[in-house]
Every structure is written in C-alpha cells, then in structure tokens.
Amino acid sequence: MTAVTPTETPADPRRRLVASPVGWLIWGTVGLFLLALLGVVASVLVNSFGERWFDSWLPESWTTQWYRQAWTGFGLFDVIVTTLEVALAVVVLSVVVGVPTAYVLARRSFPGKRLVFLLFLLPIMMPPITYGIPLATVLYKIGLAGNLSGVILANLVPCVPFVVLTMTPFIEQIDPAIENAARMSGAGTFSVFTRILAPLLLPGILASAVLVLVRTVGMFELTFLTAGPTSTTLVVALFNSMNAAGIRAQQSVDAMAVIYMLVMLVLLVTALRFVNPTQLVSQVKEEPPE
Amino acid sequence: MSDLSLRHRLAERGVDSRLLLLLPGLVLVLALFVYPFVYGLGLSFQPVDGGGPFENYRRFFGDAFQRDTIGKTLWLALPAALLNVAASVPVAYRLRGRFRGKRLLTTVLVIPITLGTVLTAEGLLNFAGPSGWLNRFLQAIGLIDDPLRLVNNYWGVFFSLVISGFPFAFLLILSYLSGIDPSLERAAASLGAGPWNRFRLVTFPLLAPGLATTFCLTFVLAFSVFPSAILVGDPTGTTRVISIAAYQAAYEQYDYPFASTIAIVMGVIELAVIGIVLFARSRLYTGTTGGKGA
Numbered sequence: 001m002t003a004v005t006p007t008e009t010p011a012d013p014r015r016r017l018v019a020s021p022v023g024w025l026i027w028g029t030v031g032l033f034l035l036a037l038l039g040v041v042a043s044v045l046v047n048s049f050g051e052r053w054f055d056s057w058l059p060e061s062w063t064t065q066w067y068r069q070a071w072t073g074f075g076l077f078d079v080i081v082t083t084l085e086v087a088l089a090v091v092v093l094s095v096v097v098g099v100p101t102a103y104v105l106a107r108r109s110f111p112g113k114r115l116v117f118l119l120f121l122l123p124i125m126m127p128p129i130t131y132g133i134p135l136a137t138v139l140y141k142i143g144l145a146g147n148l149s150g151v152i153l154a155n156l157v158p159c160v161p162f163v164v165l166t167m168t169p170f171i172e173q174i175d176p177a178i179e180n181a182a183r184m185s186g187a188g189t190f191s192v193f194t195r196i197l198a199p200l201l202l203p204g205i206l207a208s209a210v211l212v213l214v215r216t217v218g219m220f221e222l223t224f225l226t227a228g229p230t231s232t233t234l235v236v237a238l239f240n241s242m243n244a245a246g247i248r249a250q251q252s253v254d255a256m257a258v259i260y261m262l263v264m265l266v267l268l269v270t271a272l273r274f275v276n277p278t279q280l281v282s283q284v285k286e287e288p289p290e
Numbered sequence: 291m292s293d294l295s296l297r298h299r300l301a302e303r304g305v306d307s308r309l310l311l312l313l314p315g316l317v318l319v320l321a322l323f324v325y326p327f328v329y330g331l332g333l334s335f336q337p338v339d340g341g342g343p344f345e346n347y348r349r350f351f352g353d354a355f356q357r358d359t360i361g362k363t364l365w366l367a368l369p370a371a372l373l374n375v376a377a378s379v380p381v382a383y384r385l386r387g388r389f390r391g392k393r394l395l396t397t398v399l400v401i402p403i404t405l406g407t408v409l410t411a412e413g414l415l416n417f418a419g420p421s422g423w424l425n426r427f428l429q430a431i432g433l434i435d436d437p438l439r440l441v442n443n444y445w446g447v448f449f450s451l452v453i454s455g456f457p458f459a460f461l462l463i464l465s466y467l468s469g470i471d472p473s474l475e476r477a478a479a480s481l482g483a484g485p486w487n488r489f490r491l492v493t494f495p496l497l498a499p500g501l502a503t504t505f506c507l508t509f510v511l512a513f514s515v516f517p518s519a520i521l522v523g524d525p526t527g528t529t530r531v532i533s534i535a536a537y538q539a540a541y542e543q544y545d546y547p548f549a550s551t552i553a554i555v556m557g558v559i560e561l562a563v564i565g566i567v568l569f570a571r572s573r574l575y576t577g578t579t580g581g582k583g584a
Binding site for chain 1: 302303307308309311312314315316318319320322323324325326327329330331335377380381384394397400401402403404405406407408409410411413414416417418422423424426449456505507508510513514516517520521527533536537540546549550552553554556557560561562
C-alpha cells in the first residue's frame with residue numbers, strides 16, 4: 001500500500017512514528033478508565049436487582065423488590081418533588097438575578113468593577129463547606145434553615161455567580177449596535193431587556209439554566225447543611241440512607257442511587273441538546289473538515 | 291456645582307442608573323456570602339470556653355488530630371487534581387477538532403457527572419471491594435493472591451475523586467483547547483516544527499491560563515471532598531479530611547465558633563493554593579490567549 005490517505009501529507013511519516021506509542025498509551029488509559037467506570041456502574045445496577053450476592057461473580061437470583069422498597073421506604077415521591085421544587089426555584093431566581101448582573105459586567109466599565117467581579121468569582125472558587133457552615137449558622141439564627149427556603153437560599157450562593165460567569169461571554173457576543181439602535185428608537189432599559197436581549201440571549205439563558213438545574217440536583221454539601229426533615233433532597237436522602245448503614249438493605253440504597261442517576265442522566269442529556277459543553281468557556285474554532 | 295454636572299461627571303466614568311442592574315446580584319452575594327463569612331470570622335474569635343480571641347485557632351493547630359486534617363486533605367486533593375488535569379491534556383489534545391463520534395465520546399465522559407458521590411461510593415465498594423469484580427478478576431488471572439485493599443482507605447477516596455473530577459477537567463481543557471486557533475499550529479508546522487515543539491512552544495503557552503483555571507476548579511472540587519471521604523474512606527483515620535472536622539464541630543458538638551474557625555482555616559489554605567497556582571501562571575506567560583482563558 002503506497003497510496004497516501006487524504007488526511008496525511010507525505011511529509012508526515014515522522015509524526016506517525018512518534019505519535020503512535022503515545023497514542024496507544026493514551027487510548028489504553030482512557031479505555032481502562034471507561035472499563036473501571038463501567039464496572040462501578042454495572043456493579044451497582046446488578047446489586048440493585050440481585051437477590052443475594054456474596055462471594056460469586058453474579059447474584060444467585062434476580063428481583064425488583066429493592067426498587068419497591070426504596071420507593072415506599074424512603075418516601076421517594078416526596079423527596080423527588082422536594083428536589084424539583086428546590087431546583088426550579090434556584091434556577092428561576094439565579095437567572096433573574098444573574099442575567100442583569102452579567103449584562104452590566106459584560107458591557108460596562110466602572111470604578112470597582114474588578115472588585116465586583118472578584119465578589120462573584122469567590123463563591124465558585126471556595127469549597128461549599130467553608131461558607132456553608134457560617135451560612136447555615138446565620139440561617140438557623142434567623143429561622144430560615146431547616147426548611148425549603150433555607151435550602152433554596154444556600155443553593156443560590158454558588159448558582160448566581162455561575163449564571164453570571166457563563167452568561168458574560170454570551171452577552172459579549174451580541175453587537176452593542178443593536179441595543180443602541182433600540183435606545184435611539186426610544187426603548188428604555190426594561191424593553192431593551194425584554195424585547196432585544198432576552199430573545200437573543202435565549203440559548204445562553206437556557207444553557208446556564210439547565211446547568212444550574214443539574215448542579216442544584218447534585219449539590220450535596222449546602223443542602224445537607226441547611227435541610228430539615230421535610231426539605232431533604234435526593235442526594236441528601238441518599239447519603240443519609242447509606243451513612244445510616246444497617247437500617248436499610250444495601251441493595252435498596254443501590255436501587256435509589258440508580259433512580260438518582262437516571263434523574264441526573266435525563267437532565268444532563270436534555271442539557272446537552274441545548275449546550276455544547278465545550279463551548280462554555282470559549283468560542284470554538286473548529287478545524288474545518290478538509 | 292449643580293446636580294446635573296455631577297451626574298455628567300459620574301457618567302463619564304461609567305457610573306449611571308444602569309448600574310442599578312447590579313444591585314440584586316450584589317445584595318445577594320453580600321447577604322448570603324460575604325456577611326455569613328464575616329460573621330463566621332467574628333464567631334471564630336469568640337471561643338465558647340473563653341480564653342482569648344485566638345483560643346480556637348490555638349486549639350485547632352495545637353491538637354494533632356485536628357491539625358493533621360490539613361495534610362490529609364491536601365494529600366488527597368493535590369495529587370487527584372494534578373492527575374485529573376495532567377491526564378486530560380493528552381486526551382483532549384487528541385480529541386480536539388472534528389471527528390466522527392465526538393459527541394458520543396463527550397457524552398460518555400460526561401456520564402460520571404450524573405453518578406453522584408453516593409453511587410460512585412456504592413459502586414466502588416461493590417466493584418473494588420474485597421470480593422468485587424476487580425479483585426476476582428485479578429485473582430482469576432493469577433496476578434495477586436490476596437484481595438487488594440482498595441476501599442475504606444485513602445485509595446477509595448482517591449478513585450472517587452478521579453471518577454468525579456476527570457470528566458470535569460477534561461471538558462474544561464477540551465473547551466480551552468478548542469478555543470486555540472488551529473491555524474497557529476499549522477503555521478508552526480509549515481516552519482518545520484515537529485509535534486513536540488508545536489505543543490511545547492505554541493499550544494502549551496496558549497493553554498497555560500486554561501490549565502491554571504482548570505486546576506483551580508478541580509482542586510476546589512477535590513479539596514471540599516466530604517461525602518466520599520465518609521462513605522468510601524476511613525473517616526476516623528487516613529481520610530479524616532478537614533471538612534469532616536468542620537462538620538463534626540458544628541453538627542456533633544454544636545460548637546459553631548470552632549466550626550467557623552475550621553471553615554476559615556480551610557478557606558485560607560484553599561485560597562493560598564489557588565494563589566500560588568495563579569502566581570506561577572502569571573510568571574509563565576502573560577500574552578493574549580486564543581480562548582477566554584484569562
């Protein structure tokens with residue numbers, strides 16, 4: 001075979017020689033990682049359907065009783081409703097608060113802008129526990145923790161900055177001339193927002209909203225620190241049931257973990273329909289197909 | 291000086307009524323982030339048992355059981371974050387640009403994000419536990435005689451951090467890499483640069499800011515390790531990380547001043563690491579970047 005494939009120029013044989021072993025190493029590692037991942041997920045799935053599984057490759061027999069048990073025993077329906085309530089409230093509030101902030105930060109320069117920017121960066125750069133504990137202390141003191149509002153307020157802390165940081169590049173992409181034209185025609189700030197910016201920003205808003213949704217459903221620490229018995233979300237319920245070992249059958253916890261994963265998977269696959277995850281931090285300049 | 295001219299002069303510096311749009315966001319961050327932090331800082335100087343404002347700090351650093359949580363946390367978080375970033379670079383480098391199945395592969399790599407710490411923990415306990423598939427397989431092919439201890443210790447938590455952190459690091463790096471104009475590398479190639487030189491002299495400097503940011507974000511994730519340190523780790527020994535110490539002080543001993551002290555110490559250490567990384571990055575390369583990496 002002497003034919004040269006269109007993607008490889010004749011000047012390239014050196015590249016093949018050097019890249020090949022490295023390439024194999026990389027793909028091998030990725031393969032092992034994915035295999036381990038598959039093993040981790042599959043072992044939970046198998047266990048959640050297994051009757052008895054001790055010292056063998058597979059369980060002795062199969063059953064769906066753990067799912068029934070998880071559904072009734074954990075009151076899963078209420079937990080899922082709470083989770084969705086919290087997530088929706090956080091999404092709506094953080095978009096309503098975050099988008100105008102992102103707009104000002106993307107478009108304007110004013111004294112103290114760097115400080116304001118830092119203020120919105122810090123909650124993302126800090127581990128949730130570091131501000132979660134003082135925040136929970138304050139919320140308990142004023143009687144806002146232990147219920148739904150406390151969980152929602154605590155989750156807003158990282159989510160509003162997240163919306164601000166993901167929306168800023170989207171806003172920068174919109175030509176200011178469009179806005180100026182609207183203002184020339186007599187539109188006020190509010191109508192510029194609702195009539196001009198909102199429709200143009202819709203993809204960006206949707207993207208950050210879905211990501212905030214995924215983040216909030218998965219957020220453990222802040223919810224754990226501020227939730228009371230009636231405001232437990234799915235992650236916290238899962239952690240509690242696994243941590244209180246012996247009270248629940250381990251398979252039942254596994255069944256619940258599978259339900260959690262399915263909820264997250266649906267959310268994330270929906271998210272990926274709207275957002276290209278690789279376009280979040282920068283405009284992608286993809287190599288044109290040659 | 292009339293009111294109007296003051297408004298004009300402010301407007302020239304960019305201050306006008308449209309800045310009011312910042313207000314809701316600012317109020318929220320000040321009320322829910324800055325105020326609790328300052329309150330916690332104040333609380334940390336008011337120890338419940340008296341003994342001077344620095345008593346809580348003295349108590350934390352004087353007690354080896356508490357002090358060692360810092361080392362244990364860093365010993366987990368730094369290697370995990372480094373590995374996640376270092377492994378993401380070659381993988382993302384191979385995967386940038388367009389090819390068939392890219393969407394599928396990105397989706398597969400995103401799946402671990404949906405697992406959550408509890409499923410990862412359960413999965414690791416099942417899969418890598420003493421009678422799990424991994425040990426059975428290694429024993430079946432004769433590589434080991436006795437099961438390896440991979441869970442309920444340092445390694446369990448480390449694996450959990452890699453499983454949850456790698457996809458995140460990979461997506462960020464891939465995104466930064468895709469932001470670098472591919473024609474730059476083609477230009478370098480046409481000047482005779484080989485693949486290693488192209489990476490070292492063109493791509494890497496452009497990627498450096500993105501690498502620093504990714505490292506910081508992955509480090510934050512790993513540094514705040516909490517549920518997995520309890521579930522797959524050894525929460526009273528080798529993986530008693532600093533967030534467990536803070537949690538125990540607050541919710542098991544109800545000593546909020548001491549819990550706030552630990553939270554402040556945790557924040558300071560974390561910011562110090564990020565500061566060092568960003569400082570190192572500023573020494574490396576400070577020109578314009580391909581993407582929004584700054």
